[in-house]
Amino acid sequence: MLQALRQISSRLRDLQSRQYTTPSAQHSIYISKSTNPYFNLTLEDWLFRHKAPEEPLLLIYRDDPCVVVGRNQNPWKEVNFRALRERPGVPFIRRRSGGGTVYHDLGNTNFSIHLPRAKFDRHVTAQIVLRAHVSGSAYKIVNKRAYHHGTMLISTQLDTLGDLLRTDRNQETMVTKGVASVRSPVCNLQQFSAIITHDSFTDAVIDEFRKEYGVSAPVRTNVVALKAEENLAQAVNETDEFKSIEYIQKGMEELPSWDWAYGQTPEFTYTIHQTFDWGKVTVEFSSKHGIINQCTLEIGNSKLSDSDMRAVIELGRLLEGQRYGFLKNTWDNQEETGPRRDVLTWIDGIVHT
Secondary structure, eight states, X not given: OHHHHHHHHHHHHHHHHHHHHOOOSOOSEEEEOOOOHHHHHHHHHHHHHHSOTTSOEEEEEEOSSEEEEOTTOOHHHHOOHHHHHTSTTOOEEEOSSOSOOEEEOTTEEEEEEEEEXXXXXXXXXXXXXXXXXXXXXXXXXXXXXXXXXXXXXXXXXXXXXXXXXXXXXXXXXXXXXXOOOOOOOOOOGGGTOTTOOHHHHHHHHHHHHHHHHTOOSOOOTTOSOOOGGGTOOEXXXXXXXXXXXXXXXXXXXXXXXXXXXXXXXXXXXXXXXXXXXXXXXXXXXXXXXXXXXXXXXXEESOOSOHHHHHHHHTHHHHHTTSBTTOXXXXXXXXXXXXXXXXXXXXXXXXXXX
């Protein structure tokens, strides 16, 4: 009897492993078991690009703590990098869709509804989640396909969310061509009903998705073995087989890269002021794609000699062509002293990423 149970257990583990490791974009409903945001955001994009464009798709996932900004946003305008540095292991990520900045953790459930562009109606997709509960969301539209995705705060760490998305008042002088987040008060669903969980929200969204788009095959998220032709909910684990798919591999490599995370930042200008005991300094940055194109310094009420003033003003040329937010690398090895060092230390303290 014991041997038979062991054989059954072994068989179940084998089937479960196959269920999680067979990459396929042919199902209608996906539930990611990974909490790696780089994998989940790339999986979402892979499904979006590879699912038959005429068929509906639902993806549900959760992420380890991270800050996610929209495709066309300025992270230095949206993210409190000082607070982020105090939380090692919490990354900032630029997603591939538009919308505003959000905080993810395991108390936050994310959904993504993909549809043919001709049938896409964001009000309808929003109602699916509203009927399940309530949410904030964003959209992406391409030639034949569109998706609506969003977040559900169930039991997220609201204090962390507030700290990471609260920017410095100095950044009010940052003028960007990117999309600004619309900040609103938030709360967790468990404040209203303690019985709401990730699983109950998942079940509710799946039910509403099935009703709206006629996905009639039974959905059993805890089944052990699934056949592609049955069109059941597909559980996905972050396996080597999935990560070996070239599209997913390249996507996961791109998301944390400087070129994507910072280099995609829209053009912006930023003016800052500081008074030192030797004078008042005004610095104006002009940046595009994360690179400082122009940096000018002006000194008022100066007590410096002409040579010291020129030395400070020349710092603008030193910083031009450098990566905004990573300026310390340009002068760490230089033996700066006096007013020049004062200014560089001040600038780095403000823009340091």
